[in-house]
Amino acid sequence: MTKSFGVVLVSHVEELALGLYKLVKEGAADTSVTYTGGTDDGGVGSSFDKIMKAVNDNEADNIYAFYDLGSAKMTLEMVSEMSDKNIEIMDCAFIEGAYTAGALIQSDNKKEVIDEQLKPLIIK
Amino acid sequence: MTKSFGVVLVSHVEELALGLYKLVKEGAADTSVTYTGGTDDGGVGSSFDKIMKAVNDNEADNIYAFYDLGSAKMTLEMVSEMSDKNIEIMDCAFIEGAYTAGALIQSDNKKEVIDEQLKPLIIK
Numbered sequence: 624m625t626k627s628f629g630v631v632l633v634s635h636v637e638e639l640a641l642g643l644y645k646l647v648k649e650g651a652a653d654t655s656v657t658y659t660g661g662t663d664d665g666g667v668g669s670s671f672d673k674i675m676k677a678v679n680d681n682e683a684d685n686i687y688a689f690y691d692l693g694s695a696k697m698t699l700e701m702v703s704e705m706s707d708k709n710i711e712i713m714d715c716a717f718i719e720g721a722y723t724a725g726a727l728i729q730s731d732n733k734k735e736v737i738d739e740q741l742k743p744l745i746i747k
Numbered sequence: 748m749t750k751s752f753g754v755v756l757v758s759h760v761e762e763l764a765l766g767l768y769k770l771v772k773e774g775a776a777d778t779s780v781t782y783t784g785g786t787d788d789g790g791v792g793s794s795f796d797k798i799m800k801a802v803n804d805n806e807a808d809n810i811y812a813f814y815d816l817g818s819a820k821m822t823l824e825m826v827s828e829m830s831d832k833n834i835e836i837m838d839c840a841f842i843e844g845a846y847t848a849g850a851l852i853q854s855d856n857k858k859e860v861i862d863e864q865l866k867p868l869i870i871k
Contacts, residue, residue: 634766634770635770635773636766636767636769636770637766638762638763638765638766638769639762639763639765639766639767639769639770639842640766641762641763641766642758642760642761642762642763642764642765642766642767642784643760643763643766645760645762645763645791646758646759646760646763646791646815646816649759649791660766667769667770667773691770691842691843691846692770692846716840716841716842716843716868716870717840717841717842717843718763718815718840718841718842719815719840719841719870719871722815722816743870744840744870746840746843746867746868746870747843
């Protein structure tokens with residue numbers, strides 16, 4: 624594991640999650656970023672099992688988790704309760720928050736700095 | 748054309764644009780939503796020609812345009828200057844702003860209402 628924190632991306636849509644992963648990795652090459660989108664059968668929605676897998680697959684134990692819409696947050700909260708990892712669910716702008724977090728983790732910023740920079744991106 | 752306003756999505760990443768299109772359409776079935784992502788050769792970045800095509804392909808003449816990161820905005824601004832359409836570039840959270848705009852256009856809200864609802868989502 625290269626960094627203390629990881630980023631998990633949870634979208635309602637498979638392609639959105641993959642696309643955001645690519646964007647975040649542009650600024651966070653050595654940071655563990657995992658993602659999931661859609662339901663178990665690939666529809667629009669969220670899946671407990673897929674989110675849990677994204678959390679487990681992440682190399683970090685301290686996770687910044689970002690989501691697109693409210694119902695993905697509810698599933699994330701359930702995962703968060705069941706997981707042994709420390710998951711912080713961020714009510715930030717999905718794209719901008721995840722990109723910012725990835726870049727700040729990549730450049731080895733402290734948690735306080737990361738949280739401070741994410742604060743203006745809280746919109747939900 | 749069923750609605751007075753359309754939504755244009757501009758991302759740095761092809762899959763992100765497609766995924767967001769799918770999400771926005773969930774709440775905006777009869778609203779014209781067009782999208783583009785990445786450079787002309789499919790890399791991460793933005794393309795004047797692809798953005799211009801997304802604007803032209805949109806059925807509406809009044810466009811709410813959303814983007815992910817700053818350099819996509821710069822390309823959007825160039826397109827906006829060259830286009831005959833009325834393009835409003837929104838400095839909103841990309842996902843949340845586009846989804847909200849789509850849903851509000853879909854339910855035939857007036858421009859003032861749409862703008863008012865998008866205001867709290869301005870983060871850049």
